[in-house]
Amino acid sequence: MIQYMPLFRSCSNSRSLAQLHAHLIINGLHKNPQASTKLIESYSQMDSLKTSRLVFYTYPNPDSFMYGVIIKCHVWNNCFQESIFLYNNMINHISRTNSFVFPSVLRAISAIGDLGIGLKVHGRIIKCGFEFDHIVETALLSMYGELGWMVYARKVFDEMSVRDVVSWSSIISSYVRNGQANEGLEMFENLVMEGFEIDSVALLSAVEACGELSVWKVGKSVHGYILRKSIWIDGSLTNSLVAMYGKCGDTCSAEMLFDNAVDKSTYTWTAMISCYNQNGYYHKALALFVKMHESDVEYNEVTLMAVLCSCARLGWLKEGKSIHGYIVRNALDCGSDLLGSALVDLYANCGKLSDCHKVFDSSQDRHIVSWNMLISGCVQEGFSEKALTLFVDMVRKGILPDSYTLASVLSASGDIGFSEFGCQIHSHVIRTGISTGFVKNSLIDMYSKCGLIDHALMIFKDTQERSVVTWNSMMCGLTQNGLSREAIGLFDEIYSSLREMDEVTFLAAIQACSTIGWLEKGKWVHHKLIIFGLKHDMYIDTALMDMYAKCGDLWMARRVFDSMLERGIISWSAMIGGYGMHGQIDDAISLFDDMVNSGIKPNDIIITNILSACSHAGYLDEGKYFFNLMIDLNIEPKPEHFACLVDLLSRAGDIDKAYEVITSMPFPADVSIWGALVNGCRIHKRMDIIKMIQQRLENLQTDDTGYYTLLSNIYAEEGEWNESRMVRSKMQSLGLRKLDGYSMIELEKGIHTGKAHDTYSFA
Structure with missing residues (x-):
């Protein structure tokens, strides 16, 4: 038989192998175990597993070595279940087994992911005395590793005779x-x-x-x-190094590797594009994709997913649709886990929820990533109720939520104040143990937005490893719930313990100082912001400007405003509102004109601020001008605009006109609008108007104690004590209690609050 081995090696195709096979049959050598085994292997190598199986099953008594070869041939051809079947057949018919068979069987077990069979085969290996065979040990180590059972893998590794x-x-x-x-x-x-x-x-x-x-x-x-x-450094290692530097934020080293790569494959280009995405260089990512296209390098699904991600982050809908068109033209699967999710993310980030739903609905196999993208997109666009409905639908379809899903749903619950649903999600988190830092931060944010600050604090205190996001969420939650001094206390704790701080940390501290008018503390936070060298962005500068304006330091507010490299409409609005707050209406109007001349179109918030300034300063003609300006700007007046106009007219003594404005509004007047009219009636002693609208005022359903107090005081001033008592009685029957007024004063680097009847002694 040895003389035929060179002939096997010389067989270059299935035809020559078949001729050799026929020659062996004619000479009676086909029953030789070595010849049959070699035939089985040779046919398999030439993609003829069917013929290999025929040779094997026609051989009368195959030995363990022949079984090992046919099992290996099945593994080569990805027929893993058949490999396991052949192994079971072998141990049922052959008492003695050689070690050659086990590496292939273990490879098949890794492929089908069945640990139970793996443990049984491991037991057979020990029984046969092959547990110290180096090749078998390595195959066992690989199997346990691929199945994810690292405890078993490490045990095999530690007990290996030779490593x-x-x-x-x-x-x-x-x-x-x-x-x-x-x-x-x-x-x-x-x-x-x-x-x-x-x-x-x-x-x-x-x-x-x-x-x-x-x-x-x-x-x-x-x-x-x-x-x-x-x-x-081959292509695979280059790609891994580029990806590693990208994840570590070192784009310069990644670019150097990419530029010096001799043979750039699709994976190399994709790794560099992903590197740019991970570090926020979306323009560079798209520019590199264009260069890749010009270099005639083929794309794969990962490349297209990365490019769609760049378009989504930049909001480039047109370019994203172009990539979508390429995917459709090339018959790629839009519903795949990669492309489907990326397309949903693109349309969600560009505010095209209808297109987002079309992509999602066209997908046959909706993965958790696609659900997450759609739910997150709904939350970002303000459709929180829709997001919760999608979540319920997802769970009903048997798809288990992950931490990303839960965080989005908790955000939606907080946005609409749906604490009951948020509590249910919290219970699910506790039951399933999906209590990641990401989810805990979302729980703190949800409870804070729902006004359940005690629940938020409980989660915060129970969190052992607090990230910077955790501290930021708790600070913002405290400020939202009127506990600004406690929020500043948290900032002091972060600062004194040398914990990590970012721009949001300082932003939260600045907003807390602004809320309670703590100027000196705000200056101190501003000083630390400069020392830390954190990059100022438009949001921090706007918060600083707002803080200085609310604390009475208009000069510093304007200085921050003038130093801003980029001003958004919110920045202009804050500065205009600051001037209006302090009665400097001429400066507010001048700044409004500067904003318009710079090419920024006013929005409804700007108009509210300028109308409020005109109202407090008594600038009647200017107020009417800005109200009418909304028509030219295609801004639909909201209740707050009408409230400002009614307040302006009422303060100026034109009560009849103010009443006419209220009755001609396209929606029912709320308590703020009627309150503005009532206040004007009080100033100008127009009890006839108050009497005329008495019924409407009584039908108002509100928990605003200020309105009832104002009305009661008006009747008292006019000597109508019965009417005054009736208003107070109604207030009590509704369970409303007038909130105590208080004053705040800054003394010795601290902020102090005083109410009526409080006593202080100052040394």
Whole structure:
């Protein structure tokens, strides 16, 4: 039979192999186990597994080696279940088994993901005495790693008689692949200390682990090791290094690697585009994609997903639709996990929820990522109730929510004040244990927005590892619920304990100072902001300007405004509102003119601020002008605009005109509008109007105690005590209590509050 082995090697196609097979049959050699085994293997290598099976099943008594070859042939052809069937058939008919069969069987078990069968095969290996066979040990290690059972994998590794670089690489890659990057890096360091020549598998895993953990220094050290050892950086290693530097925020090193790459594959281009996306350089990502297109490099689904992500973040709908058209023209699957989710994300971020639903509804297999994108898009666009409906629909279809889903749903619950639903989600979080930092922060935010600040504080105190987002969420929640001093106290705690702070931390502290008018503390926070060297953005500068204006330092507010490199409409609105708040109406109007001349179109908030300023200053003609200006600007007047106009007319003594405005409004007047008229009637002693609208006032359903107090005081001033008592009685019957007025004063670097009848002693 040995003389025929060169003939097997010379068979270049299935036809020549078939001729050799016929020759062996004619000479009676086809019953030779070596010849049959070689035929089985050769046919499989030529993609003729069917013929291999025919040879095997026609052989009368196959031995364990022949079984091993046919099992290996099935694994080569991805017929894993058949491989397991052949293995079971073998152990039922052959008492003695060789070690050659087990690596292929273990590979098949990894592919089908059945740990139970794997444990049984492991038991058979021990029973047959092959547990110390190095090849079998390595195959066991790989199987447990691929199945995610790292405890078993590590036990096999620790008990191995001989550890070579293959086994080290297997345990390292298994740790990284199963989300245990720290353990993977620790094993890599041990491998280096052992003095092995490290292969590309271990290096790829180490680089990936550095990216997952964002440990730039360690990643740089691994890269340095590769260069010192003159290890050839192939395409896969280049791609991994680019991805690692991208995740660590070092785009310069990633660009250098990309530019120096000799043969850039699709994966290399995609890795660099993803790197730009991860670091917020979306324009660069799209520019590189254009260059990739010009270089005639083919795209894959990951490339297109990355480009759609860039378009979504920039809000470039036209460019995103162009990519969508390419996907459709090339018959790519729009409903796939990658492209479907990316398209939903694109249309959601561009505010095109109808298109978003079309993509989502056309998908046959809706993945959790697509649901998350659609729910998140609804929340971002203000359709919180729709987001909750989608969530319920998702759960009914048997799709379990992840932490991203829960965070979006909690945000939706907070936005509409639906605390009952939020509490149910909280219960689900406790039951399932999906209590990530991301979800806890969302719970704090939800409870704060719903006014349940005690619940938010409880979650905050129970959180052991508080990220900067956790502190920020709690500070904002306290300020939203009127506990600004407590929010500033948290800021002091963060600062004194040298914890991580970001722009949002300072923004929350500035807003808290603004709410209670604590100027000195606001200046101190501003000073620390400068010392920390954090980048000023439009939102922080606007908050600083608003804080200084509300605290009475208009000069400093204007100084911040003038120093801003970028001004949004909210910045102009805050400065105009600041002038109006302090009665400097001429400056407010002048700044309004500057804004219009700079090309910024006023919105309804700007008009509210300027109308309020005119009202407080008694600028009747100017107020009428700005109210009528809304028609030219296509701004539909809201209740707050009518309230300002009624207040302006009432203060000026034109009560009849104010009443006429109220009766001609396109919607019913609320308590603020009637309150403005009543206040004007009080100033100008027009009890006849109050009497005339008495019935309408009584039908108002409001918990505003200020309105009832004003009305009662008016009757008392006119000596109509019965009417005054009736108003007070109605107030009591509704369970309303007048809130105590208080004064705030800043003394000795502290803010002090005083109410009526409080006593203080000052040394």
